[in-house]
Amino acid sequence: MILVPITYKGGVYRHDEIIDLIADLGGYVIQKHVLATEVVLLCLVPRDDIPLIERVGKPLGGEVERSPLVGTEIAVVTPSLSIHHLPHPACDIAEYIRRLGAKSNMIGLARGYGKRVAQTSAEEREIINEHDCAVFLLGNFEHCIVRKMEALRRGIDVPIVLTGKPSTEVLRTAIDPPVAGYVGDVGRFMHRTKEADELSRLDAIVAEIVRVLDERREEIAKDPLSGSPARLMTVIQEQIPEVLAVTSPTPITVQIAGLRVKLPYAEFADRVRSAEIEEGITIGRIADVLPSRMRDYILVRIKPSSETDIVV
Amino acid sequence: MPIDHFVIESPEAGGVQSYIDIANDVLLDHTLVKAIAKLHIWIDPEYPIFIAVGKLGRLPPLVRLRDFAEVTFEPGKVKLGINEETHLAALLNRLWETYGKNRVEQPDRWSVEIADEPDLPVDRNLEELVVTDPTEGLVRDLIYALLSIAPEGFRVREYWYDDGKFWFAASENTLPDDLSGRIRALFERMGEQL
Structure with missing residues (x-):
């Protein structure tokens, strides 16, 4: 059964029927937003059952859209959090990829500005490495981007998508060794992205992120994970009900190969490890349960099946 | 933009249009477009240095x-x-x-x-x-706007204002010894004398 990411938008009225339908079909609701009288569900559902969900949702005013970034957590990295980079373009890009289902986190580096002095701290690098990919938003001059990337990419293990003002081809040629993705004609700007050509650049960023993440999924598929992150999410929700009381928009953030559980590590890590997925198989057997560098959260990294000899 | 002289130059031509847009947006946001008569910016990412010279339009009365x-x-x-x-x-x-x-x-x-x-x-x-003197506030806003236009890493800064004329220089390194000569040359290219 192949699960595909979708967004369901519809009225609040009888939306629980859609949630039940998705659960019955073997899908997962990753995130649920209730906005006044509208509900938005980010889900992973079986590909063949999308027409059925559309048919059931139609009388309720529901619409189904493909959202390729559902179930991913993406770091949007800016050289700082000053007026030079925020709210445009950093917030615009973070918001845009959020609309397509990603959980985006903005990371403003403490000393990421300047071509000679740019650097990242160990904490910043570790936080970025907890994501599925990192989108670096750099500036307008090729010369500065090349020099800065040498320092900023050091210690980053996740795929990097680099954006800047020079064209994509120029960036691809200039950056050595290469990074996972490039999006040119973005750079630093000081106004909201609303014109058609600007929105097309945001679409280009999304397309590049999707391409990079698809490559990562293909890589993972060669040695599949011992369990699906979405399945582990439901296991944790069922067995640790305290997570349902967390007020964060995503108490459990689903990643491509793991989860971020927004509960204190010291108090809940052992309970997460001992949560049972199937008879005798606990999360601790198929995943590393680690302290996250983001607050005191728990990071669950699912091991590949070759390491555990288990697929649940 | 109703500025008589508005020029941005850089050895890396690819970044010029971006800085024209950034300067446009920042000056519009700070409602400084009508206050400035001339503005000439030079950015060299190689050194790196950012120099802005300019002249205010009619100054507001005391x-x-x-x-x-x-x-x-x-x-x-x-x-x-x-x-x-x-x-x-x-x-x-x-x-x-x-x-x-x-x-x-x-x-x-x-x-x-x-x-x-x-x-x-x-x-x-x-x-x-x-x-x-409303000009004092205007100059303060102008310098703040130039700080927003200049690349963020340029933390070594110096500025000067007198009688409607101003310059602002910023760099990541120490400012060059020939800064005053460069500023004077930019004023001349703008058709003004410092």
Whole structure:
């Protein structure tokens, strides 16, 4: 059964029927937003059952859209959090990829500005490495981007998508060794992205992120994970009900190969490890349960099946 | 953009249009477009250095006491009837500096009284008192705007303003020895003399 990411938008009225339908079909609701009288569900559902969900949702005013970034957590990295980079373009890009289902986190580096002095701290690098990919938003001059990337990419293990003002081809040629993705004609700007050509650049960023993440999924598929992150999410929700009381928009953030559980590590890590997925198989057997560098959260990294000899 | 001379130059031509857009947006956001007559920016990412030189348009007039208050001399005190509160805080500061807090009273929101003592008389020409110079605020806003336009890493900065002309230089390294020569050359290219 192949699960595909979708967004369901519809009225609040009888939306629980859609949630039940998705659960019955073997899908997962990753995130649920209730906005006044509208509900938005980010889900992973079986590909063949999308027409059925559309048919059931139609009388309720529901619409189904493909959202390729559902179930991913993406770091949007800016050289700082000053007026030079925020709210445009950093917030615009973070918001845009959020609309397509990603959980985006903005990371403003403490000393990421300047071509000679740019650097990242160990904490910043570790936080970025907890994501599925990192989108670096750099500036307008090729010369500065090349020099800065040498320092900023050091210690980053996740795929990097680099954006800047020079064209994509120029960036691809200039950056050595290469990074996972490039999006040119973005750079630093000081106004909201609303014109058609600007929105097309945001679409280009999304397309590049999707391409990079698809490559990562293909890589993972060669040695599949011992369990699906979405399945582990439901296991944790069922067995640790305290997570349902967390007020964060995503108490459990689903990643491509793991989860971020927004509960204190010291108090809940052992309970997460001992949560049972199937008879005798606990999360601790198929995943590393680690302290996250983001607050005191728990990071669950699912091991590949070759390491555990288990697929649940 | 109604600026007579608006030029941005850089050895890396690819970044010029971006900085034209950034400067446009920042000056519009800070409502400085009408205040500036000429602006010439030079950015060299190699050194790296950012130099902006320019000239303000017609400067706003000084705000004098007569512009927003009526002055009445009475025996033992001078009464000021305030018509507009915008400059009241600045006025009180000026009066406190000149006459001291013990001689200045504000019985209500719209009036101020200054004790007129024979040995310490109040200036008979008080109406002409300069309360604020709006150009000071304009220059402050201008420098803030140039800080936003300049690349963020350029933390070594220097600026100068006098009589409608200004320059702002910023770099990541120490400013070059020939900075004044470069600034003078940029003024000349703008058709002005420093």
